[in-house]
Amino acid sequence: MGLFSSKKKTKVFTSVVRVIEDSQLPDSAKAGVLKAIVRDENISEHLVDAMTESIVFKAERMYEYAAKNYYYGVPKSTLITDIQGEGVVDQVLERILGKPITLDYCKFAPINSLHVGWMKLVEQYGYDEASNEITGLSAQHGTPVYLKDMVVVYSRATLNEAEPSALEKWGKSPSSGYTPERKFSFSFPLFGADFGRDVISESALTDSVLVKYVFVVPITEKINGLDVVREELREGQLSIPITGYDEEEDYYHVKYYYDTQTGRKAGYWLYEDGSGGYPEIDAIYRTDYDEIGDYFPIVYFRHDKQNRTLESLRDTHAFKSTQKVLKYLNMDFIDMAAAIHENPDIKDIEQAFMMFGVPADTENEVQLRYLFEYFNLLYYTSEGDYTLPGMLKGGGFDPWERKIGRAINIADAEFNMTLSYESIGKRRVAGTIGPVGSHAGGIEYEGITQEYQGLEGIEYIVIRTPYRYYRRQVNKTFYEEVSVFNPRLTYAIWRGKNYVAGAGNEALLIPLDRSLTGLFSMPDREVLYSRSLHFVFNTRITTKQKWYQSGWFKIVMIVVAIVLTILYPPGGAAMWAKIAAMGTAIYIAAIIVTVVVMQVVVSAVTKVVSKALGAEVAMVLAVIAIIWSGGRSLQAGLTAMQKLTADVLLSFATNLAKAAVNQYTTTAMDKYRSDLQEFDLMSDKLTKELEEIKQALDVSVDLDPFEFIAQEPMLIPAEKPDAFYQRTVHSGNIGITGLEAVRMYVDLSLKLPEFNDTVGDSSYDLG
Secondary structure, rough: OOOOOOOOOOOOOEEEOOOOOHOOOOOHHHHHHHHHHHOOHHHHHHHHHHHHHOHHHHHHHHHHHHHOOOOOOEEEEEEEEHHHHHHHHHHHHHHOOOOOOOOEEOOOOOOOOHHHHHHHHHHHHEEEOOOOHHHHHHHOOOOOEEEEEEEEEEHHHHHHHHOOOHHHOOOOOOOOOOEEOOOOOOOHHHHOOOOOOOEEEEOOOOOEEEEEEEEEEEEEEEEEEEEEEEEEEEEEEEEEOOOOOOOOOOOEEEEEEEEOOOOEEEEEEEEEEEOOOOOOHHOHHHHOOOOOOEEEOOOOEEOOOEEEEOHHOOHHHHHHHHHHHHHOOOOOOOHHHHHHHHOHHHHHEEEEEEEEEEEOOOHHHHHHHHHHHHHHHHOOOOOEEEOHHHHOOOOOOOOOOEEEEEEEEEEOOOOOEEEEEEEEEEEEOOOOOOOOOOOEEEEEEEEEEEEEOOOOEEEEEEEEEEEEEEEOOOOOOOEEEEEEOOOOOEEEOOEEEEEOOOOOOOOOOOOOHHEEEEEEEOOHHHHHHHHHEEEEEEEEEEEEEOHHHHHHHHHHHHEEEEEEHHOOOOHHHHHHHHHHHHHHHHHHHHHHHHHHHHHHHHHHHHHHHHHHOHHHHHHHHHHHHHHHHHHHHHOOOOOHHHHHHHHHHHHHHHHHHHHHHHEEEEEHHHHHHHHHHHHHHHHHHHHHHHHHHHHHHHOOOOOOOOOOOOOOOOOOOOOOOHHHHHHHHHHHHHHHHHHHEEEEHHHHHHHHOHHHHHHHOOOOOOO
C-alpha cells in the first residue's frame, strides 16, 4: 500500500429486538379457561389442550427436531477459566522459546499500557530485571544505567473510555529494583503501594510510558593539586509510545521467567485474540474443556451478508431444516426473511438471526428469577478465590465471597458468542426487597480510587467496574444477592471483529438454558420463553480511511513549521539557504514536500474558515484572494519560493470558494436534518401515545369466535322470543357455572357420553 493510498476500516455493531411485544404475549391458561367456560365444557381438558399448544411445547418440539436434523445443529457450550487459559499459553511460549518457562501472570484484557512499556523496554532497550540495568542505554552512556521508575502518561480520553482492566498494574513495581541511590530496596507489589503515580495529559493524542533512569558519571576535580574523582548521579528519561494496537480488541498479556546460562531472565509477551498467529490460543474460548448448558437452536435469516431464503438455496438441507424448525413455532421462514430484508440498510447486516435469550437488564419477575438461578449455579460451580485489584488489594473490605471469572462460549456450526465475567460473588443481606420469594435486579458500580498527576496537581479518579446484581427474598428479614462483575457478551461477527455488549447494554442477552427451565411452572415457562425470543442483527460497515487521516500524517505536519519560516523570513531564508547548500536533489525534495503539505493544510484551513465565517463571507474572501494572487503571479522577478507562495494562495482562494459552496449546502442540509429530526421525535411521541391508548382500549381475549359457530348456532331460524330469552338470558350465572365445573370435575370426567354430546342438541323449541 502506497504512502498516499487509503486503507479500509471495519466497524461492527449488534442490536437486538424482542420478537413478541408485551401487547402480544400469549396467555394459554387464560385462553383455555375462557374457551371452556364459553363452550360450557370441561375446564381441565381445555386447559391441558391450551398448554400443549403453547410456545413452551412448541419450543421443546423444535429443540427435539433440531438436535437430530437441523443443519446448523443446536449450540454447544464450553467453559473455561483463567487457569485453563494459562496452560495453553504456557505450552505455546515453551514451543516458541524452546525451553521451559514459569508464568508470572497471564491476563486477558484490552491493551494495557504498562505491560507494553515493560515489553518494549526489554526488547528494544535490553532491560534486565535481575540487575535492574537497561543495557542498551548503558552502551550509549558508557556506564551502567538503572531503571528508576516507569509511569504511564494517559490521555484524558483514555481515562474516560478505557476498561478498568486496561488501567490495572500487574507484576512487580518499576520502582522496586536496585539503583545507586536505592541499594537496599524491597517491593510490595501485592499492595500496589509502590507503583508510581501515573500522569494525565490534556494534550496527548495517544498514551505513552515514561521511563525514568539514573546513572553515575565519574567527575575528576583538582583538590589541593590532586586529581580527585567523585561520582555524580544523573537522571534521564525516555518515552515509549503506545501505538499500533486495536483498543477494541482483547489481548493476552503474559510475563514469564526462563533460565539462561547467566541466570534467570524475565520476558514479556503480547498476543491479540483471534489474530490467527496461534490457532490453539484463538481457540481457548472454543475448546471443549467442559460442556455445560442445553440451548435452543439459533435460526438464521441472513449470514455472510446473504439472504438464506434465496431461490438458489431452497433445495439445500440448510434451507429445508430451517423452514421445518420455524414451523414448530408457527412461523414462515420465507415471509420472515422477506420482512427482514425490506430494511433499506440490509446491505450492512452481516447476520440476522433469532435466538432465545434473557436480557440482563430485565425487570420481569419470571426472567429475574431465571437470571438469579443461572448465576447462582455458576457461582457454586466456580473454583478459585478472586483477588481485588488496585488499592483494594489486601486491605479493602470485600462484602462478597468472590470467585474468579470464567467464560462460556456458545457456538453452533455457523456462529459463536462468549459470555464472560471478571468475577462473581454471593452474599446474604438483611433487608427486604418485596414478598418472600420475589426477585429484583439492577446495575451498580464498584469504585477503585487511583491517584494521577494532572496539570494542576494530583487528581483522584475513581475507576468504576460495573456489576449486575440479582436478588431473592428468602424470608421476611433477609435476601440473597448474586453479583456478576463486568459481565460481557462477545458476538464474533466477522474475521476477528467482535462486538462486546457490557453490563449496561441491551444486547447483553443471557442464553436460555433448558436445563434450568424445568424449575418453573408451565405458566411461568410460557412467560419466560415468550419474552426471551429475540431477533439479533449484527452490522458490519467497512469504510475507507484517507491517507491524511493516518498516523504518519501527524509527523508530516511538522513540515508546516518549515513552510511558515519561508513565508516569514529572515529565519526561514537562512534555513532554506542551508538546505539548498546540501544539494539540488534535497532542495527540490524539500520544495515538493512543502507544496504537498501546503496543499493539504490549505484544504483543511479553507473548510474551517468557511465554517467559521459563513458561506457568503467566505465567497467574498475567495474572490479577493483570486484577484490578489493573480496579480502577484504576474509580477516579474519572483523567486521560486515567492512564486510558490502565490500559487498556494491561489489554491487557497479556489478551495475557499469550493468550501463556501459546500458550507452553504451543508448549512441547508443541517437545517433540513434538524427539522426532520424534530418531526421524527414528535411522530415517535404521538405514535407512542396512540399505542398506549390502543392498549388501554384493547380488552379482547385471544379467542377465535368462529370456533364456536359450529358448536351452537348464534341464530336459530323461526325461534320464538320466549325460547330465545330462556336460552340466553336465563342460561344461568357463568361464574357459578365455572365454580360448579371445578367441583364436579371427577363426576364429569367419569360420565359416559350422551346423545347430545355426540350428535348435538336438538331440544330447541321451534314452535
